[in-house]
Amino acid sequence: MRLLLVEDHERFADFVKTGLEQEGFTVDAVTTAANADAAFAAVAYDTVVLDLGLPDADGLTLLKAWRDQGSSIPVLILTARDGVDDRVKGLNAGGDDYLLKPFEMQELVARIRALLRRPGGTLGTVIEVGNIAFDTSAREVRIDDRAITISRREMGVLEHLMRRAGRVVPKDVIEDKIYGFDEEVSSNSVEVHVSRLRKRLATAKASCLVHTIRGVGYLLAVEEENESTESV
Amino acid sequence: MDNTSIPGWRIKSKDPLIALSEYRGMLDDLTRLISDWVWETDPEFRLTYVSEKIFQSLGITVDEALGKKITQFGVFRSSVGETINPDFTRPFRSLSFEGENRDGAVRHILISGVPVYDSLTGDFSGIRGISRDVTSDKAHREASEKLGYAMENYPGFFFLTDSNERFVAVNRTFRDLNHISMSDAVIGSTFEEHVRRIVNLGLVPDAEGKEEEWITYRLYLHRNPHGTFEIRRQDGQILQITEMRLDDGSTATFSTDITELKHVEDALRQSAERNRIFAMNVGHDLRMPLAVLSANIDNLEDKKTAASLRRDLDAMARSVEQLLDATKWEKPEIRHSDRVDLSKVAHDVVSELALNAIRSGRHLELRGADKPVWVSGLEEPMAIAFRNLVENAIEYVPRDTDVIVEVDKSGAVLVADMGPGIPENVREGLLNPQIRFDRRGPNSGLGLSIVQRIAEAHGTHLSIEDKEGGGTICRLEFALLK
Numbered sequence: 057m058r059l060l061l062v063e064d065h066e067r068f069a070d071f072v073k074t075g076l077e078q079e080g081f082t083v084d085a086v087t088t089a090a091n092a093d094a095a096f097a098a099v100a101y102d103t104v105v106l107d108l109g110l111p112d113a114d115g116l117t118l119l120k121a122w123r124d125q126g127s128s129i130p131v132l133i134l135t136a137r138d139g140v141d142d143r144v145k146g147l148n149a150g151g152d153d154y155l156l157k158p159f160e161m162q163e164l165v166a167r168i169r170a171l172l173r174r175p176g177g178t179l180g181t182v183i184e185v186g187n188i189a190f191d192t193s194a195r196e197v198r199i200d201d202r203a204i205t206i207s208r209r210e211m212g213v214l215e216h217l218m219r220r221a222g223r224v225v226p227k228d229v230i231e232d233k234i235y236g237f238d239e240e241v242s243s244n245s246v247e248v249h250v251s252r253l254r255k256r257l258a259t260a261k262a263s264c265l266v267h268t269i270r271g272v273g274y275l276l277a278v279e280e281e282n283e284s285t286e287s288v
Numbered sequence: 289m290d291n292t293s294i295p296g297w298r299i300k301s302k303d304p305l306i307a308l309s310e311y312r313g314m315l316d317d318l319t320r321l322i323s324d325w326v327w328e329t330d331p332e333f334r335l336t337y338v339s340e341k342i343f344q345s346l347g348i349t350v351d352e353a354l355g356k357k358i359t360q361f362g363v364f365r366s367s368v369g370e371t372i373n374p375d376f377t378r379p380f381r382s383l384s385f386e387g388e389n390r391d392g393a394v395r396h397i398l399i400s401g402v403p404v405y406d407s408l409t410g411d412f413s414g415i416r417g418i419s420r421d422v423t424s425d426k427a428h429r430e431a432s433e434k435l436g437y438a439m440e441n442y443p444g445f446f447f448l449t450d451s452n453e454r455f456v457a458v459n460r461t462f463r464d465l466n467h468i469s470m471s472d473a474v475i476g477s478t479f480e481e482h483v484r485r486i487v488n489l490g491l492v493p494d495a496e497g498k499e500e501e502w503i504t505y506r507l508y509l510h511r512n513p514h515g516t517f518e519i520r521r522q523d524g525q526i527l528q529i530t531e532m533r534l535d536d537g538s539t540a541t542f543s544t545d546i547t548e549l550k551h552v553e554d555a556l557r558q559s560a561e562r563n564r565i566f567a568m569n570v571g572h573d574l575r576m577p578l579a580v581l582s583a584n585i586d587n588l589e590d591k592k593t594a595a596s597l598r599r600d601l602d603a604m605a606r607s608v609e610q611l612l613d614a615t616k617w618e619k620p621e622i623r624h625s626d627r628v629d630l631s632k633v634a635h636d637v638v639s640e641l642a643l644n645a646i647r648s649g650r651h652l653e654l655r656g657a658d659k660p661v662w663v664s665g666l667e668e669p670m671a672i673a674f675r676n677l678v679e680n681a682i683e684y685v686p687r688d689t690d691v692i693v694e695v696d697k698s699g700a701v702l703v704a705d706m707g708p709g710i711p712e713n714v715r716e717g718l719l720n721p722q723i724r725f726d727r728r729g730p731n732s733g734l735g736l737s738i739v740q741r742i743a744e745a746h747g748t749h750l751s752i753e754d755k756e757g758g759g760t761i762c763r764l765e766f767a768l769l770k
Contacts, residue, residue, distance in 0.1 A: 065576050067580050068580045071580055071584045072583050074587065078587075136575060137609055138612060157579045158575075158578050158579040158581070158583070158601070159582065159583075160582065160598070161586035161587075162586065223642075223643070226635075226639075267646050269638065269642045270651075270653035270654065271653050271654030271656075271693075272639055272657075277646055277647075280647065
């Protein structure tokens with residue numbers, strides 16, 4: 057898996073490169089938009105991790121140039137919180153994603169993997185979160201490598217939660233994804249599917265929990281090994 | 289012609305005695321009715337007759353006055369204030385007399401009189417005349433003279449124009465500032481002539497290149513006086529101008545030199561701006577090392593230490609972001625056209641913080657955000673405000689309790705928790721933007737002061753209430769758009 061890291065801060069780039077290499081990625085790190093463009097033209101990367109604030113150009117300008125050339129390579133944008141304007145928010149819909157600095161290495165890796173598993177991505181069709189593996193082409197769910205039986209609708213709920221693991225998936229988004237236009241949706245049917253899914257995951261000893269954020273939606277998170285301690 | 293009658297006076301009787309008595313009656317009436325007092329003296333100028341009105345002026349009765357000389361009650365003064373002894377053998381008119389009444393107060397009296405000669409012998413038999421007390425007239429005249437003097441010497445300029453916008457009065461500073469000599473006929477000229485003149489002289493830098501526009505503006509202000517405005521002069525002076533319409537339709541205009549004040553104000557503003565930029569630079573400079581640390585912590589082998597370091601690092605990162613938020617949104621400017629959907633912002637913030645809440649064992653919930661609630665405001669600062677309120681609540685409530693974000697269709701957002709509550713005496717300090725850092729908790733002080741500042745920019749404020757049954761409700765109310 058070959059990855060282009062575009063980040064002008066060299067020490068930071070070094071740490072990120074080391075972290076990604078430990079996860080099995082091959083990383084080319086460049087510090088300017090010009091070098092990034094040259095590398096991009098020379099090598100067929102699987103994904104790009106792109107910092108927005110580059111010394112010679114805005115990262116989004118670079119991304120637009122690549123898109124205009126017809127490239128559909130998944131790109132993960134790194135930005136500070138105040139760099140998140142509507143253009144950056146819009147990335148989510150276009151096959152790209154963004155991550156706020158500072159971040160945890162595992163979050164960066166998870167986001168990159170999620171991008172690579174999108175339709176057209178190069179990482180194959182198996183999404184993994186904790187000990188759950190979801191084969192999106194075979195439509196099979198395995199927990200600790202044991203296949204479990206699961207209904208089509210529950211599987212749809214699980215897929216979307218896994219694709220956005222650690223982030224809230226709004227309830228109406230899940231509704232839209234698991235029902236066709238002409239299907240009747242009863243008001244509590246998503247709750248019913250989620251509740252069944254929870255039982256199934258618990259029975260199979262999944263290391264993930266489906267959390268309800270009342271009024272918003274659901275969130276799949278890997279259970280932390282240690283009980284997180286009170287902040288001081 | 290009858291020598292006992294006075295032409296035009298209605299004396300009917302032909303009997304001289306009766307006619308005399310009628311004259312006497314008439315004289316009595318007149319002396320009673322007029323405010324002046326009437327008197328007559330003998331050849332030694334001792335009063336032989338005086339009307340009762342003398343009491344109202346000098347405070348002495350007729351009986352007390354009779355037989356005394358008028359100079360026993362005061363002195364005659366010349367127009368320049370010297371004591372004089374007038375020649376009473378000739379008619380005199382409006383001589384200034386300064387008397388003292390019983391209370392010791394000075395009375396100003398104008399005295400007119402004529403010498404009287406015996407009709408039979410032709411000998412000088414005294415004088416008679418009338419006296420008018422002008423004390424209050426004189427005080428008024430002196431007061432307005434002094435007012436005029438003060439206005440003339442007032443350090444700012446002063447001028448008065450009549451209802452036809454013609455100059456009625458101008459003071460020295462006005463002439464000096466506008467290069468008008470005493471001999472120039474400014475009185476009677478129009479205000480527009482004056483404005484055109486100072487623009488042509490180049491005294492108004494703001495008018496340069498758009499002379500007519502500025503003249504129109506200045507004339508408009510003068511025609512519609514309301515309070516104060518500022519004018520910069522070519523010599524660097526900044527004047528605050530106050531114009532007011534008076535009851536008689538005239539307009540009074542005066543200036544105060546606020547150049548010093550403006551310079552101090554500018555210096556303060558620049559200093560605040562430098563501090564803001566400094567804080568912003570510090571924030572930006574801190575971000576990168578934090579990101580480096582964060583990327584590196586995960587490479588540590590001791591996972592327990594790494595987790596503990598990450599918590600501190602997260603707190604630091606949050607403080608840095610708050611610092612940057614505080615500097616970026618020091619004074620958010622909300623325009624009329626800025627509108628925000630409260631439900632969307634609340635939804636975004638709750639989504640963003642959901643994982644934090646789960647990781648720290650608190651239950652985050654959103655209520656009332658199913659329909660858009662449009663209010664006047666800016667999305668980014670509003671999101672920062674909500675995020676700070678929710679982060680604070682998550683930080684301070686006990687584990688396994690709820691933090692509820694509620695959007696009210698009246699245009700309010702509430703963040704309710706079941707925490708220990710914020711003591712009354714601490715609340716004000718938390719909201720005070722002057723108190724930047726607080727030692728009570730890892731992040732408390734700056735967060736709520738940012739919320740308060742953003743709230744103020746939206747024309748509202750953060751209210752903190754106790755929740756029934758324990759806990760706290762933080763409430764922000766915005767202007768609902770219909």
